[in-house]
Amino acid sequence: MTAILSDRPIFTINAELAGILDLGATPYGHRRIIDILGGTVRGDKLTGRVLPGGADWQFIRADGAADIQARYTIETDAGARILVSSEGLRHGPKEVLDRVMRGETVDPALYYFRTVMRFETSDPAVAWMNRILAIARGQREARAVQLDVFEVL
Template sequence: MRLEPLASFHVKLSPILDLGDSHWGRRRIIDIAGGSFEGPRLSGDILPGGADWQVLHADGMASIDTRYTLRTHDGAHLYISTSGVRHGPPEVLARLAAGEVVDPSAYYFRLFCRFETGDERYLWLNRTLAVASGARTADAVRYDAYALT
């Protein structure tokens, strides 16, 4: 098994909608405002719509659950879903929450990515699992995705 670079994603985010505490944790919904992705076999735009249906846990860990739509440079539409976790020292997470620039090596942010499409040019993505390492900024998420080969 190898990791093959798939694409770098820049996902623009809307302000956080905080639903409050539930039995799962603090539920937050963060709408996807747009963005772009670029890689050796995959590039294009992230369409507005979709969201991260995120849960913040008492220990500060965030459970990530996103679903949104990509449009490739050649007009194909792809569905992407990611699931993962983000955690780190409380002082680092507080800086992230305040919108500060934080070195991604100071916290753990990893994703599992799945794709779905009916476009023949990208059917290979339906059979591809990907992992990613992410970074959070005040209004975006950036992550580098790698196909598991």
């Protein structure tokens, strides 16, 4: 069975990021934490903002891929709060990833950045999010990340 995604993003997240807190080499890999400072959520199915206080816990694997585990909260324009749990991978040619990490604008087609997203909320207006999975296609910027979020149908 082939998974089918919505034909266009159901919303786009632009999350503002703090600098990288580098914890060094651990038994799992090179560990980093990036705090999420805030941001926006815009799209046909959801609009709102990313609340400060979340983070992206990463480790850089031996093969150079970044293993991403992020948790943060969205607040809709109507006041509903949604917990986001996102796990994924970012990898590509070393010279491309070096440019990304220097904060250069890099065409996201030159590297792979995908996450699987789940949502949790108590608000009936957005309770549909409790029952979906989503795939995000990401783009890293100097101090932000943009995620185009597609629903798995």
